[in-house]
Every structure is written in C-alpha cells, then in structure tokens.
Amino acid sequence: MVLADAGEASSLPAAIHSMPLAQSRTRRACSSSASGEAAREAAEGAEALRVASAARHLVVFSGAGLSCSAGLSSFSEPGGLYERARRRYQLDHGVRLFYASFFARSRRQCQAFLADVFEEASAARPTRAHAALAALHADGRLLRHVTLNIDGLHRHNLSLWSAEQPLGATMEMHGCVREAVCQACAAVVSMGHELAHAFRSGTQPRCTSATCAADAGALLRPRVLLYDDKEERLIVPLGFEAELARDLASADCVLWVGISFQQSASVEHFRRVRRMLQAAGHSDIAQVVVNPSADCKFNLASAVANASTLRLLGALSTADEFLGTLAGVHGSIPKRKRSARDGAACHQADDVPPLQQTDEDERAAI
Numbered sequence: 001m002v003l004a005d006a007g008e009a010s011s012l013p014a015a016i017h018s019m020p021l022a023q024s025r026t027r028r029a030c031s032s033s034a035s036g037e038a039a040r041e042a043a044e045g046a047e048a049l050r051v052a053s054a055a056r057h058l059v060v061f062s063g064a065g066l067s068c069s070a071g072l073s074s075f076s077e078p079g080g081l082y083e084r085a086r087r088r089y090q091l092d093h094g095v096r097l098f099y100a101s102f103f104a105r106s107r108r109q110c111q112a113f114l115a116d117v118f119e120e121a122s123a124a125r126p127t128r129a130h131a132a133l134a135a136l137h138a139d140g141r142l143l144r145h146v147t148l149n150i151d152g153l154h155r156h157n158l159s160l161w162s163a164e165q166p167l168g169a170t171m172e173m174h175g176c177v178r179e180a181v182c183q184a185c186a187a188v189v190s191m192g193h194e195l196a197h198a199f200r201s202g203t204q205p206r207c208t209s210a211t212c213a214a215d216a217g218a219l220l221r222p223r224v225l226l227y228d229d230k231e232e233r234l235i236v237p238l239g240f241e242a243e244l245a246r247d248l249a250s251a252d253c254v255l256w257v258g259i260s261f262q263q264s265a266s267v268e269h270f271r272r273v274r275r276m277l278q279a280a281g282h283s284d285i286a287q288v289v290v291n292p293s294a295d296c297k298f299n300l301a302s303a304v305a306n307a308s309t310l311r312l313l314g315a316l317s318t319a320d321e322f323l324g325t326l327a328g329v330h331g332s333i334p335k336r337k338r339s340a341r342d343g344a345a346c347h348q349a350d351d352v353p354p355l356q357q358t359d360e361d362e363r364a365a366i
Contacts, residue, residue, distance in 0.1 A: 041294070041316055048288045048313040052326055055253035055286075057143045058136065061273070062129075063266070065258015065291060066319045067153050070124040073117075076262075085113055099227045107221075108202045114222040115199035118177045118191050121151040129257070130157045132323035137169045139327070144247045145170045148259065148266070150224050152178040163239045171244065173269075175223040175235040182207035184218030186234050191222070248273060249280035257290045258319045261299040270300060274310075283309070290315045290322045 052058065064074055074080045075095075082094030089097065089109055096102050103110045134157035136142035144161070147154055147170060154170050155178070161168030175181075178191050187209040189195070198205045199222070206217030225235040248254070254273065259266050277285055287310065289297040297314040301307040315322050324330070 041314075044313055045315045045317065048286075048290075048315040049322070049325065051286045051313065052253055052255060052288055052322075056141055057250050057252045058141055058255060059143050059247055059251040059253075060133065060136075060145045060255045060257060061259065061269070062145065062147045062149060062154075062257045062319070063259035064149055064151075065260075066129050066147070067124070067127060067149060067151050068258065068318070069127045069129075069320050070151075070153060072120060072124050072151055072153075081117065088113070095227075100229045100231075103221075103226055108204070111199040111222060112202065114177055114224055115191075115196040117150070118196050118222070119193070121153065121177055122191075122193075124151065124153060126153045126156045127320055128329055129319035129323045130154055132320075132327035132329040133169075134158055135327040135329050136323075142169065143251055144244070146173060146244065147171070148173050148269070150174050150177045152176045161243065162237045163243075166243070171237065171240060173236065173240070174225040177222060177224055179223040180205070180220040181223040181234045182209060182212060182218050182220055183231065183234065185209055185211040187211065188223060189220065195220075244273075245276045245279070248276045248282065251277075251282070251285065254285060254287045255290060256287065256300075257323065259289075260291065260293070260296045261289075261303065262296075267300065267303045271304060274304070284311055286311045286313060288313045288315055290317055290319060292316060292318055 064072070068074075073084075075082050082097075084094065085091060085097040086094035089106070091097060097110055097113055130153055133142060133145055133154070137145070137158060145154065145158060150172075155176070158169040159165065159167070161171045179188050180191055180195060181188050185207060187207055189207075195205055205220045206212070207220055208217055212218045221231075221234075223235055225232060229235065254277075256270070261267055261270070274283075277283055289300060289312065291297070291314075294314065294316055297312065301310075301312065304310075
C-alpha cells in the first residue's frame with residue numbers, strides 16, 4: 001500500500017508504527033491503554049516515514065528481514081538454520097556451526113552446510129524491498145546500503161562497493177555465500193553449483209589462480225564471516241570502515257531495516273555507527289528502526305547508553321512495505337509457502353555472524 005501523502009498518519013499502512021522509548025512491552029499488553037498506544041505508534045510511524053521521505057542522503061543498514069518475503073530460512077526461528085545445524089551435527093546449539101573454532105575443527109561439515117545455504121539463496125528472488133533500494137539509488141536518494149546479510153539477493157538490483165568500485169551501492173559486512181575465497185592469495189571465485197557440490201560432498205576445492213597454481217593450490221573457503229573469524233581480511237572489503245565513516249558524515253537519515261537487535265553484535269554495530277555520527281557532528285540525525293515487532297526498537301533502546309538523547313524513530317512495518325512505500329515501488333511480493341515467519345517471528349533477523357563476537361556489556365557507555 002502506497003501513501004497518498006507521507007505526512008498524514010491516517011494514510012499510513014496499518015503496520016507502520018512503533019513503540020515510544022519509555023513504553024515497556026508489558027504495558028503494551030494492557031487493554032486499557034491499547035487504543036492510546038496504537039495512536040502513538042501510528043503517529044511515530046508517520047513521522048518516521050515523513051523524515052525518511054524528506055531525506056536525500058539515506059544510509060540503510062539491513063538484516064535478514066530484508067529478504068524475509070523471499071522465503072529464505074532465518075537463523076534463530078524454529079526450523080531455521082541454527083536448529084537444522086544442531087540436529088544435523090548433534091551440536092548443543094546450532095550457532096556453534098558459525099564459529100571459526102567449529103570451522104577449524106570440522107571444516108567439511110561447516111562448508112557443506114554453507115553450500116546448502118548457497119543453494120537456497122541462489123533459488124530465491126529479490127523482494128519488493130530490494131527493488132525499492134534499487135529505485136532509491138537510481139533516484140539519487142540512497143547514499144549507501146550496508147547489509148549484514150550473506151544471501152546476496154541485493155546483488156540482483158545493486159552494485160557492490162569496494163575500494164576498486166567506490167561508486168558501488170552496497171557494502172557487504174559479512175561476505176556472501178555466493179562466493180568462495182582463497183585463504184592464501186585472497187582470490188575470489190563464484191560459488192556456483194559445481195563448487196557447492198564439491199563442498200557438500202566433502203571434497204576440499206583448491207585455488208587455481210596463477211598465484212597459487214605453482215603450489216598445487218591453496219584451500220578455498222566460503223566467503224562468509226564467522227564468529228571470531230581471524231580471516232576478516234578475506235571477507236570484509238579493504239577500507240570499509242573509513243568509507244562508511246565518510247558516508248555517515250554526509251547522511252541526513254539512517255534506516256535500520258529488518259534487524260532485531262537481539263544479538264550483542266548488531267547492537268555493537270549500532271554503537272559503532274553512533275560513534276561515527278558523533279565524530280562527524282551528526283549526533284542529532286534521525287535513525288529509524290523498521291521492523292514488524294516493536295520489541296526491536298525496545299531491544300536497542302534498552303541496550304545503549306543515553307538512548308533518550310538519540311533521535312530514534314520506529315516504523316512497525318515489514319521491509320517490503322516501508323521501503324516500497326518510500327520508493328514508490330508497487331511490485332508484487334514473490335509467492336512462498338507460509339511459515340512461522342509470516343507472524344512476529346519474521347523480526348528475528350540479525351543473527352548473521354558479526355564482524356567480531358563481543359562480550360561487552362549491552363549497556364556499556366559509548
């Protein structure tokens with residue numbers, strides 16, 4: 001549904017609203033305040049969309065909620081990647097498969113599982129939200145898209161940033177399951193179904209680049225950042241942090257789309273961005289949390305210091321609806337079978353392995 005006037009709360013899709021920072025999740029359940037709460041949420045959602053619509057230099061951070069309607073498996077929901085990894089390899093918790101220590105100990109199992117993730121991602125198609133990002137970029141309103149996702153669906157619509165391609169629209173913070181990388185020479189190759197089959201079968205593919213050929217080829221690995229990964233240089237583009245700081249210095253609005261802020265790593269990403277904004281003198285810039293669950297903004301506001309000083313807005317909406325409305329993209333959403341993600345579970349979207357796992361206190365001061 002598209003707004004006739006982004007400034008009118010009555011025109012908003014019903015899902016676009018959010019919970020005020022001071023409002024607890026317990027109070028939300030009280031029927032006596034339900035109508036007032038709904039009105040406040042709708043008003044905040046209208047303001048969030050108005051601010052985003054007025055922006056001309058958007059920086060968008062995205063989590064798995066961006067790809068939710070494409071039908072891709074989430075990480076932590078029932079039947080998701082963590083649960084499947086736990087069952088397949090008898091782990092105490094499926095997240096262990098995404099640790100560098102598991103990769104070092106059980107390389108073939110980790111690579112086989114990531115090859116399965118590649119096959120699922122390669123069969124999926126971009127969502128309305130992906131198309132909306134492309135439209136915003138074409139219109140000159142999207143300064144940068146920074147994604148935590150490893151599915152690569154954004155590659156259908158947007159170019160990739162690197163030091164060699166400084167005009168690329170999307171920065172990949174955690175790599176992409178559609179590629180493999182040489183652990184010696186850092187050569188990147190397309191995953192492809194043949195290479196994925198080799199990983200699934202337990203074969204260890206080797207690099208065939210000119211640099212490595214003389215040494216019988218070094219080992220390839222999926223180009224996905226794991227928890228506590230010591231090979232970050234192979235995954236994260238050189239100059240990423242400096243370029244992001246420059247982008248944020250020019251931004252007039254920051255969107256956080258499809259990120260639940262349940263994980264310490266995603267909160268740490270927010271803290272890092274906040275520090276960059278402070279360094280650029282942009283502490284008062286509007287930041288919008290776009291997610292179907294009000295818990296996401298609550299999680300974030302509860303985990304960072306001095307949250308009341310932030311200009312933090314919420315839009316209780318799916319990525320497809322909010323970004324589609326923002327960009328005027330009306331395309332249909334890819335059809336898929338219904339699952340637990342069709343409800344509130346879809347908001348649990350930021351469990352992609354982080355740049356580095358942090359044990360920092362969630363309430364640590366910035």
